Amino acid sequence: MQILGLSKRDSTFLLIVIALTLLTPILIQPFPVGSGLNTFNAGYPDLMQKIAIFGIFAIGFNILFGLTGYLSFGHAAFLGIGSYSTVWMYKLLDYNVLWGLPLAIIVSGLFALVIGFISLRRSGIYFSILTLAFAQMMYNLAYSVLTPITNGETGLQVYESDPQVLLGANEPSSPHLFGIVMRENFWTPKIGGWEFTFNNGYYFTAIIAIIVFYLSLRIFRSPFGLMLRAIKTNQTRLNYTGINTRPYTLAAFVISGMYAGLAGGLLAAMDPLAGAERMQWTASGEVVLMVILGGAGTLMGPVLGAAFIKYLENIFSKINDSVLHGWFAWMPDGLEDFLIGVSHFFVGKSWHLTSGLMFMLVVIFLPGGLVEGGQRIKALFKKKRTSGDDGAGTEAQPTAAE
Amino acid sequence: MGILEVKNVGKRFGGLQALSDVNLSVQENSVHAIIGPNGAGKSTLLNCFVGKLIPDTGSVMFNGQSLLGLKPHQINQLGVSRVFQTPEIFSDLNVMENVMISCFAKRDGAFRLHPFETVSHETDIVEQAEQILIDVNMIDKRHMNAASMSRGDKRRLEMAMCLVQEPKLLLLDEPTAGMARADTNNTIDLLKEIKEKRDITMAIIEHDMHVVFSLADRITVLAQGTPLVEDTPENIKGHPKVKEAYLGEAA
Amino acid sequence: MDAIILQILNGLDKGSAYALIALGLTLIFGTLGVVNFAHGALFMIGAFVAVTLQRIFNLSTEHVDPTKTDFLGNPLKVKVPYVESWFGPEVGAALIDWSVPIAIVLAIPVMLLVGFVMERGLIKHFYKRPHADQILVTFGLAIVLQELVKYFFGANPIQTGAPDAFSGSMDFGVLLGFDPNTIMYPYWRLVYFLFAAIVIGGVFAFLQFTTFGMVVRAGMADRETVGLLGINIDKRFTIMFGLAAAVAGVAGVMYTPILAPNYHMGMDFLVLSFVVVVVGGMGSLPGAVAAGFLLGILQSFASMNEIKSLIPGIDQVIIYLVAILILLTRPRGLLGRAGVMEE
Ligand SMILES: Nc1ncnc2c1ncn2[C@@H]1O[C@H](COP(=O)(O)OP(=O)(O)OP(=O)(O)O)[C@@H](O)[C@H]1O
Ligand SMILES: [Mg+2]
Numbered sequence: 001m002q003i004l005g006l007s008k009r010d011s012t013f014l015l016i017v018i019a020l021t022l023l024t025p026i027l028i029q030p031f032p033v034g035s036g037l038n039t040f041n042a043g044y045p046d047l048m049q050k051i052a053i054f055g056i057f058a059i060g061f062n063i064l065f066g067l068t069g070y071l072s073f074g075h076a077a078f079l080g081i082g083s084y085s086t087v088w089m090y091k092l093l094d095y096n097v098l099w100g101l102p103l104a105i106i107v108s109g110l111f112a113l114v115i116g117f118i119s120l121r122r123s124g125i126y127f128s129i130l131t132l133a134f135a136q137m138m139y140n141l142a143y144s145v146l147t148p149i150t151n152g153e154t155g156l157q158v159y160e161s162d163p164q165v166l167l168g169a170n171e172p173s174s175p176h177l178f179g180i181v182m183r184e185n186f187w188t189p190k191i192g193g194w195e196f197t198f199n200n201g202y203y204f205t206a207i208i209a210i211i212v213f214y215l216s217l218r219i220f221r222s223p224f225g226l227m228l229r230a231i232k233t234n235q236t237r238l239n240y241t242g243i244n245t246r247p248y249t250l251a252a253f254v255i256s257g258m259y260a261g262l263a264g265g266l267l268a269a270m271d272p273l274a275g276a277e278r279m280q281w282t283a284s285g286e287v288v289l290m291v292i293l294g295g296a297g298t299l300m301g302p303v304l305g306a307a308f309i310k311y312l313e314n315i316f317s318k319i320n321d322s323v324l325h326g327w328f329a330w331m332p333d334g335l336e337d338f339l340i341g342v343s344h345f346f347v348g349k350s351w352h353l354t355s356g357l358m359f360m361l362v363v364i365f366l367p368g369g370l371v372e373g374g375q376r377i378k379a380l381f382k383k384k385r386t387s388g389d390d391g392a393g394t395e396a397q398p399t400a401a402e
Numbered sequence: 403m404g405i406l407e408v409k410n411v412g413k414r415f416g417g418l419q420a421l422s423d424v425n426l427s428v429q430e431n432s433v434h435a436i437i438g439p440n441g442a443g444k445s446t447l448l449n450c451f452v453g454k455l456i457p458d459t460g461s462v463m464f465n466g467q468s469l470l471g472l473k474p475h476q477i478n479q480l481g482v483s484r485v486f487q488t489p490e491i492f493s494d495l496n497v498m499e500n501v502m503i504s505c506f507a508k509r510d511g512a513f514r515l516h517p518f519e520t521v522s523h524e525t526d527i528v529e530q531a532e533q534i535l536i537d538v539n540m541i542d543k544r545h546m547n548a549a550s551m552s553r554g555d556k557r558r559l560e561m562a563m564c565l566v567q568e569p570k571l572l573l574l575d576e577p578t579a580g581m582a583r584a585d586t587n588n589t590i591d592l593l594k595e596i597k598e599k600r601d602i603t604m605a606i607i608e609h610d611m612h613v614v615f616s617l618a619d620r621i622t623v624l625a626q627g628t629p630l631v632e633d634t635p636e637n638i639k640g641h642p643k644v645k646e647a648y649l650g651e652a653a
Numbered sequence: 654m655d656a657i658i659l660q661i662l663n664g665l666d667k668g669s670a671y672a673l674i675a676l677g678l679t680l681i682f683g684t685l686g687v688v689n690f691a692h693g694a695l696f697m698i699g700a701f702v703a704v705t706l707q708r709i710f711n712l713s714t715e716h717v718d719p720t721k722t723d724f725l726g727n728p729l730k731v732k733v734p735y736v737e738s739w740f741g742p743e744v745g746a747a748l749i750d751w752s753v754p755i756a757i758v759l760a761i762p763v764m765l766l767v768g769f770v771m772e773r774g775l776i777k778h779f780y781k782r783p784h785a786d787q788i789l790v791t792f793g794l795a796i797v798l799q800e801l802v803k804y805f806f807g808a809n810p811i812q813t814g815a816p817d818a819f820s821g822s823m824d825f826g827v828l829l830g831f832d833p834n835t836i837m838y839p840y841w842r843l844v845y846f847l848f849a850a851i852v853i854g855g856v857f858a859f860l861q862f863t864t865f866g867m868v869v870r871a872g873m874a875d876r877e878t879v880g881l882l883g884i885n886i887d888k889r890f891t892i893m894f895g896l897a898a899a900v901a902g903v904a905g906v907m908y909t910p911i912l913a914p915n916y917h918m919g920m921d922f923l924v925l926s927f928v929v930v931v932v933g934g935m936g937s938l939p940g941a942v943a944a945g946f947l948l949g950i951l952q953s954f955a956s957m958n959e960i961k962s963l964i965p966g967i968d969q970v971i972i973y974l975v976a977i978l979i980l981l982t983r984p985r986g987l988l989g990r991a992g993v994m995e996e
Contacts, residue, residue, distance in 0.1 A: 126931060129980065140969035145966030145969070221520045222516055234491065247513040363790040
C-alpha cells in the first residue's frame with residue numbers, strides 16, 4: 001500500500017508512527033493507577049503534550065543539524081518567538097489558537113531568515129557561536145529593553161485589560177480551537193485499575209506533529225534533502241558540482257526555525273504564557289541533546305529523543321524519598337539507606353545530573369543515538385541473513401567508535 | 403580561439419611565485435595535457451580555472467567569458483567540471499546518490515527548492531545515473547557506501563559525477579594516480595571513448611606518461627610555475643628542455 | 654576623562670577572568686584540537702575549592718565560655734575554629750581571613766589532577782572525533798559537574814570574602830591627579846588584575862622559554878611533524894591540559910570575592926569565554942588575551958548610563974554584537990590562523 005506519494009516502506013512507517021502517536025495515552029499508561037509502578041505511568045496530558053511539542057521542535061532541528069551538520073546553538077530563540085507571537089494574538093484578538101500558531105510560524109521564519117542569512121556566512125564552530133550570540137542577545141533583550149513586548153521576568157500573559165477584540169460572549173477563557181478547549185479532556189475511561197486521559201490539547205498537538213513528521217519525511221526523500229545530506233558530507237564537491245550551497249542551508253535553517261516557532265506557539269497553546277527563559281542557550285542545548293540522543297539525521301530519532309528525555313525528566317523528578325522507601329523497603333536497613341543515598345544523586349532535583357551522564361554515555365558509546373542502538377540490536381538478530389538492503393534508508397551509518 | 407584562453411596568469415603564495423606568465427590555449431574538442439615535475443604549479447593552475455583561487459594577474463576566458471571572480475558553482479554551471487587530485491566525493495552517501503546529485507545540478511541549476519518531490523520518482527535522473535554507472539563499469543556497486551570503496555573506485559566515481567554533467571570542459575587532476583595498471587588502462591579507454599563520442603574538451607594533468615601519450619593532442623610542460631614548451635606529443639617526447647626540467651628536479 | 658578611566662578599570666577584572674578562561678580554552682584547542690565545553694566548569698571547580706577551604710578553616714568546636722554572657726544573662730556558647738585552637742587565635746584568624754589566596758595552593762594540585770583525569774579518562778578518546786561530538790560530550794560533562802556542585806553546595810551563591818587587608822577601595826583618581834573620590838577601585842579587583850597579568854605572563858614565558866613550551870608550540874603549529882621527530886607529544890599535551898585546567902581553576906579561586914560562587918557560574922562564563930576565544934581567533938593565545946580584555950572593557954563601557962540612554966539595551970548585547978561583527982568581517986577572529994576549524 002502506498003499513501004500520500006510515499007514509497008511502500010515509508011507508507012508503512014508513517015502508518016506505524018500515526019498509530020503510536022494516537023495511542024500514546026494508552027501506551028505510556030501501562031500500569032494500574034493504584035499499583036507501585038504508577039510512578040512509571042506517563043499518560044497525563046501535560047507530559048504527553050510536552051513530548052509531542054518537543055518532538056516537533058526536534059524534528060525541525062534535525063532537518064538542519066541532522067541533514068546538513070550545521071550545529072545551531074540558538075534555536076531556542078525561535079521557540080521563544082513562537083510563544084510570544086501566540087500570546088500576543090490572545091491579547092489582541094482572542095483565545096483561538098488559529099491566529100497565534102500561523103503567526104508564530106511566520107514570525108520565527110522571518111527571524112530565522114535574517115539570523116540564518118548572517119550566521120550561515122560561516123561554518124563549523126563559527127556558525128555555532130554566531131547562532132549562540134544571536135540567541136543570547138535576544139534572551140538578554142527580552143529581559144531588559146524589550147520588556148514592553150515580553151513583559152520581562154513576569155512573562156507575557158493575558159490580562160483583563162487586554163483588547164481581545166474578537167472575544168465573544170460565551171468564548172472560553174483559555175486557549176481553544178473554535179470552542180474546543182485545549183486543557184479539557186474529552187474522554188477519561190476507567191477500566192479495572194487503569195485510568196486513561198484523552199485530552200483535546202494532546203490530540204491537537206499530536207495531529208500537528210503527525211503532519212510535520214510527514215513533511216519532514218518528504219523532505220528527507222526529496223532532492224532537496226539529498227542536497228542537504230550532501231552538504232554535510234562534502235561542501236567542496238557540491239560547489240564544484242554546480243550547486244550553490246548557501247540557499248540550501250538557509251532554507252534548512254528557516255524550515256527548522258519555523259518548526260521551532262510552531263513548537264513555541266504550541267507551548268503557548270497548552271498554557272497561555274511566554275517567558276524569556278525558553279530562549280536561554282541551555283534550552284537550545286536541550287534540543288541538540290534530544291536529536292543526538294535519538295539519532296541525528298534519522299527520521300525517528302528526534303522524536304524518540306524528545307520522548308525519552310521528557311519522559312525520564314518527568315519520572316526522575318517525581319521520584320522522592322517516600323517512593324524510594326517504597327521500593328527498597330524489603331532490603332536490610334543499612335542497604336536501604338545506602339541505596340536511597342546513592343539514588344539521591346540521580347533523582348528528584350538531581351535529574352539534570354542523570355541527563356548529563358546519559359548524554360555523555362550516548363555520545364561516547366552510541367554516537368548514532370537510540371536509533372543506532374536499535375539497529376545494532378536488530379543486526380544481532382539478523383546476522384545470518386545476507387545484507388540485501390536497498391539502500392533507500394537514510395538512517396545514519398553506524399560509525400565505529402575507537 | 404580556444405575554448406579556454408589563459409593569458410599572463412600569475413599567482414603568488416607569500417614568498418613563493420607559484421605561477422608566472424602562464425599562457426595557454428585549449429582548443430575545443432581536444433585533449434590538452436599539462437605535465438611537469440612535482441610542485442610545478444599544475445594543480446594551482448587548475449585551481450585558477452575553477453574559482454578556487456583568483457590569480458593575481460592575467461585573465462582566464464572560457465568560451466569568451468571571463469572566469470575570474472566567479473564562484474565555483476557558477477563556473478561549473480557554465481560547463482566546467484573538475485576531477486580532483488585527491489578524490490572529492492560524498493563519502494556518507496552511496497554511489498547512486500553521489501551521481502544523482504550531479505544529475506540534479508545539471509538539470510535544476512545551482513539552486514532549486516524542491517522539498518516535496520521524491521528522489522526515487524525522478525525516473526529520468528535515475529536512468530541517467532544508472533547509465534553513466536554502466537559506462538564507467540560501476541553499476542554493480544551502486545548501493546555501496548562511497549567511503550568504503552578503493553581509491554581507484556572513488557576516482558572513477560568522481561569521474562562519473564563529472565561526465566554525467568556533460569561538461570564542455572573537463573579538468574582532470576591526475577585521474578589515474580593510485581590506480582592499478584588494469585584500472586588505468588580502463589580509464590584511458592573510457593576517456594578515449596568520451597573524447598570520441600561526447601565532444602568534451604579535456605585538460606588533463608598527469609604524471610603517467612603512458613596515459614598522457616595515449617590521450618593528448620597537445621602537451622604543455624610546466625616547470626616552476628611557467629610553461630616551458632607547448633607542442634604535440636611527438637615533438638615533446640624528445641625535447642631537451644623537457645628532459646632537463648624533469649631531470650633537474652630529480653637531481 | 655575620569656569616567657573613561659573608571660570604566661576601563663571596571664572592565665579589567667571581568668576581562669581578566671575572560672582572558673584566563675579563554676587562554677586555557679584556546680590552549681587546549683590549539684594543542685589537542687579539542688573544543689572543551691567543560692572549561693567553564695573548571696573555573697567553577699576552582700571557585701568551589703576556595704569555598705571548601707574556607708569551610709574547612711571555619712570548622713569549629715563549640716563550647717561554653719563562662720566569662721561571657723549573652724543579652725539574657727546566660728553563659729555564651731562560642732565557636733572556636735580548629736585552626737584557632739591549633740595555631741593560636743592570631744594565626745588561626747589570619748588563616749581564615751586569607752583563605753581565598755591560600756586556596757590557590759590547594760587548587761593547583763586539585764586542578765592538575767582534575768585536568769589529568771579528564772584528559773586521560775575522557776578527552777583522549779575524542780581527539781579524532783568530530784568537533785560536534787567533542788562539544789557535546791564536554792557539554793554533558795559540564796552539566797554533570799555543575800549538578801554535582803549543586804548537590805553538595807546548594808543552589809544559592811556562597812559569599813566568600815577577600816582578606817580584610819584588601820576589603821576597601823583605592824582612590825585611584827588621586828594618583829592620576831583627579832579630585833579625590835572620583836575614581837574608586839576596590840583593592841581586590843586590582844589584585845585580581847595583577848594576579849591575572851602574572852599568570853598570563855607566566856604561561857607565555859613557560860611556552861616561550863622552556864624546551865617543553867617550544868615543543869608544545871611546535872606541536873600546535875604542526876602536530877604531525879613533531880610526532881615524526883619521535884617526540885611523545887601526547888604526553889606533553891596531557892600536561893598542557895592539566896595546566897589549562899589549573900589556570901582556569903586559580904582564576905576561579907581568586908574570582909570568588911568578586912562574584913559569590915554559584916553552581917551555574919561555569920556555564921555563564923563558558924559562553925562568554927567561548928565568544929572571547931572565537932573573537933580572538935581559535936588557537937591564538939595572544940588573541941584570547943586581547944579579546945578577553947577588549948570585551949571586558951567594552952562591556953563596562955556599555956553599562957555606562959550615558960551610553961545606555963543613547964542606545965537602550967546595549968549593555969546586554971555588546972559582547973555578542975562585537976562577536977558577530979568580528980566574525981563577519983574577520984572570519985578567523987582578531988589574531989587567528991587561517992584554516993583553523995574550517996573545512
Ligand atoms: N594554498 C597554497 N598556499 C601556499 N602554497 C601553496 C598553496 N597551494 C600550492 N602551494 C604551493 O605552490 C606550489 C605548486 O603547487 P601545486 O600543487 O600546484 O603543484 P603540482 O604541480 O600540482 O604538484 P604535484 O604534481 O605534486 O601535484 C607548491 O610549492 C605548493 O607547495
Ligand atoms: Mg597537483
